[in-house]
Amino acid sequence: MQQVIIIGASHAGAEAAIALRTRGWEGKILLVGDEPTLPYQHPPLSKGYFHQAVTSQQLLIKKQALYEKAKVEVMLGESVTAIDKANKTIFLACGSSLSFDYLIIATGARARKLSIPGAKLCGINYLRTLSDADQIISQVNAQSHLLVVGAGYIGLEIAASATKLGAKVTVLESFGRVLSRVTNEQMSEFYQNLHNQNGVEIKLNSGVTEFRASGERYVAMLPDGQELTFDSAVIGIGVLPNIELAELAGLACDNGIVVDNKTRTSEPDIFAIGDVSNHPNPFYQRQIRLESVPNAMEQAKVAAATICGKEKIHDAFPWFWSDQFDVKLQTAGLSQGYDSTVIRGDMVAKKFALFYLKEGKVIAVDAINSPRDFMKAKMLIPTGISISESKLADTTSQWFE
Amino acid sequence: MALIKYIDTDGNVTEVEMEAGETVMSLAVNNMVDGIVGECGGAQACATCHCYLDKTLSKHFSPRSEMEEAMLEAAPERKENSRLSCQLALHDDLPDIEVRLPSSQY
Numbered sequence: 001m002q003q004v005i006i007i008g009a010s011h012a013g014a015e016a017a018i019a020l021r022t023r024g025w026e027g028k029i030l031l032v033g034d035e036p037t038l039p040y041q042h043p044p045l046s047k048g049y050f051h052q053a054v055t056s057q058q059l060l061i062k063k064q065a066l067y068e069k070a071k072v073e074v075m076l077g078e079s080v081t082a083i084d085k086a087n088k089t090i091f092l093a094c095g096s097s098l099s100f101d102y103l104i105i106a107t108g109a110r111a112r113k114l115s116i117p118g119a120k121l122c123g124i125n126y127l128r129t130l131s132d133a134d135q136i137i138s139q140v141n142a143q144s145h146l147l148v149v150g151a152g153y154i155g156l157e158i159a160a161s162a163t164k165l166g167a168k169v170t171v172l173e174s175f176g177r178v179l180s181r182v183t184n185e186q187m188s189e190f191y192q193n194l195h196n197q198n199g200v201e202i203k204l205n206s207g208v209t210e211f212r213a214s215g216e217r218y219v220a221m222l223p224d225g226q227e228l229t230f231d232s233a234v235i236g237i238g239v240l241p242n243i244e245l246a247e248l249a250g251l252a253c254d255n256g257i258v259v260d261n262k263t264r265t266s267e268p269d270i271f272a273i274g275d276v277s278n279h280p281n282p283f284y285q286r287q288i289r290l291e292s293v294p295n296a297m298e299q300a301k302v303a304a305a306t307i308c309g310k311e312k313i314h315d316a317f318p319w320f321w322s323d324q325f326d327v328k329l330q331t332a333g334l335s336q337g338y339d340s341t342v343i344r345g346d347m348v349a350k351k352f353a354l355f356y357l358k359e360g361k362v363i364a365v366d367a368i369n370s371p372r373d374f375m376k377a378k379m380l381i382p383t384g385i386s387i388s389e390s391k392l393a394d395t396t397s398q399w400f401e
Numbered sequence: 402m403a404l405i406k407y408i409d410t411d412g413n414v415t416e417v418e419m420e421a422g423e424t425v426m427s428l429a430v431n432n433m434v435d436g437i438v439g440e441c442g443g444a445q446a447c448a449t450c451h452c453y454l455d456k457t458l459s460k461h462f463s464p465r466s467e468m469e470e471a472m473l474e475a476a477p478e479r480k481e482n483s484r485l486s487c488q489l490a491l492h493d494d495l496p497d498i499e500v501r502l503p504s505s506q507y
Contacts, residue, residue: 018433021433022435043441043442043444044444048444066431066433069433294440294441321444321447371468372471
């Protein structure tokens, strides 16, 4: 019997396993993951799960019973050590090997580590897995002071969630503004104000040069010589795609595993999906790598369809969301390369959309508590819309009509 | 417990037994109902769990929130009885229900 092996019990991995079955794959399906838990959703780890609105049971992407029903064999707590593409075999840490007809790599990404003295002290954490989250949450309470290094989405979401639990929070950011990689200055200022209003202390153009233990607490040495005492820290300075297995196997890699619009790697029977894949985007006309659940789910379906001999290409438009305090951000598109921006709505009322334009075309939108604008933008931007800046800004009529 | 019938645009029916604590969305994704995607996992961020709930059944569920209303307003194939199925919480007192699925979520 033919077998598809999926490496990585991730969002992409779980989705691919079930999608293979629903699209008619009749052979074996094996999902291998190095964590001890069934695949779970990662976005709530810094949001609802962190501030205890979501339980670990609710995090599961699919329940145990579904894997059984779909005849997906799930091998947990097992790592893959190598892929032999010529012999279509994978090797496991336990010493055994397994052969595949098709392989799907869904190994995701890992947190980028800080390499400064004291970075390995036990109160210094990274948030990537459920056990990371549990460890961090156990150190956060109304009496504790949490230090967050890095004011990206993960860092700011953690800051918001920890504040909700009553902790004192300080965020250190090396750039001159928060979210500098993904938004414009106005949006950075909006988020900076939002956090300040809620009691989060943000230090810009800052960082840590060293961590020291101090009794039960820790001290961070800042570049300006200041010392900051805290109880636990989370470092959120980006992720690195887990490409080592693919690289070692000789698959083409470049900021992720390079795939085509059917999620195929340089090897025709090996696919790569989710955060680890570097894939073509038809709208932006370049290769991109996304850290995104919707992208992982879409690519999983494309890989499954392709393996089942069905025609399906990956041309989904990127989108993201972030929940912090009373603000829901929904982003459609990638803003890199914009040459102008337009605000529609009221920033003070926390209800507005920020449009990013390039050569007169809308290329992305950040919608703050504005789901209508987000939904319309997500549908219309991929069609290549040109709308005047005055029309985008004019709230007396809809910009999309 | 009672049953949910998921009916797609071609009239295909998937019948699933309800579980308290689940939603119409989570039950669908755990039973290979293809027409409900649920990309955001119930955060009301994506509207890929859009369904149609017969008006006579709406009294069994909490009404649409402002966020749900706004998401649905811009969703493809919006109808008067549109709901986000992640917001339809299942509980012990429900009768058998059926939901219809839009064609755009496949």
